[in-house]
Amino acid sequence: MASIAARPNIGTPTMQNTKAVRYYEYGDPSVMKLEEVPRPRPKPGEVLVRVRATGVHPMDWKTRAGYLKDFMPVELPHVPGWEFAGSVEEVGEAVSGFKPGDTVFGRGSGTYAEYAVAPAATLAHKPDALSFEQAAPLGLTGVTAWQAVEAAELQPGQRVLVQGGAGGVGSLVVQLARQRHAHVIATTSPENVDYVRALGADEVLDYIAAPFEKRVAGLDAVIDTVGGDVLERSWGVLKTGGVLITIAAMPDQAIAEAHGVRVRGLAQLESTTRILEQLGDLAASGAINVPVAATFPLHKVAEAHAASQTGHGRGRRVLIIEF
Incomplete structure (x- = not known):
C-alpha cells in the first residue's frame, strides 16, 4: 500500500503548528491524511507530550471504519490514537510530578501526532531500560x-x-x-x-x-x-x-x-499511573516482554492499519514519530 501524502495546511504555518494524522469521514485506511494542525495546549491537570511512538490499537481502525460510531462516536475530523510514549514538552496548571524533558508513557487521545495531550493521571515516567516503542503499547494495551x-x-x-x-x-x-x-x-x-x-x-x-x-x-x-x-x-x-x-x-x-x-468487564479508570509504574518496572526488569509486531513511520499509517486489520501478528504494531 502506498504511503499517504501530506495534506497542505489551509492558512499560514506558524511555530505553533504541528503534524498529525486526521480523517474527515469514516472509511478504509485511505481516509487518513497527514496534515498540519494547531499544536494542542494542555489544560489544567494535563501534560503536553512530544510523541515518539504510539500503538496501533484495534479500536483505532474499528473507529475509523465506522464500526463503533453508534455507541462511541467521534467528532470529525478526528486524530486517532490512545497509547503513546514520548517526552514532556509542557505541563498544565495543577500538575505535579512531571516537568519538561521527562520521558513518559501512558494513555492520551489523538496520539497519531507529533504532539498530544494527556491527563497527568494516565501517565508514568518511562524507565530508561525501555525504548519508546516498547513503552507505548503499555499505555492502553x-x-x-x-x-x-x-x-x-x-x-x-x-x-x-x-x-x-x-x-x-x-x-x-x-x-x-x-x-x-x-x-x-x-x-x-x-x-x-x-x-x-x-x-x-x-x-x-x-x-x-x-x-x-x-x-x-x-x-x-x-x-x-x-x-x-x-x-x-x-x-x-x-x-x-x-x-x-x-x-x-x-x-x-x-x-x-x-x-x-x-x-x-473492565472498569474505566480515572487514574492508571500505579498500574503503568508496575508494568514499566516488570518490562524494564525483563520479567515481561512487550511484543512489538512491527513498526511504521507516521506517514505509513495506512499500512499500519491494514496490517492491524488482518488480526494476525505477534503483539502490537507501533507508529514511530520522527522529528
Missing part, C-alpha cells in the same frame, strides 16, 4: 491486560484459558497470569504456537487443529480477547462458579447465569 488479569482474581495453580494468546493484549495476559503462578492455557494460530509457548504458556492450543472446547473443560477462568463465536463457545469450558473476562464484547450476565458462571 498493557493496562487492559493488567485489568483483565486482576478481574479474574487468579490464584496460584488455577487454570485460565487466554483466547488469542499472540495478540497485543493476549501476549501480555499470558505473561501477567504466569506472574501470578496460574496454569496458563492459550489459543493461537499454528504459526504462533512456539511464540506463545515462549511467552510462558503452560499449554498452547492450535485453534486450527481442533476446537478448544474439545480439549479443555472445568477451567477456573477464561480471559477473552477475541469475541464473537470464540466468546460464545467459551462459556461451556468453565467450571461452575468460574469467571469469564472479556475485552471484546459487553459482559452478558444472563448468559453467565444460564451457565452457572460469572462474567466481568
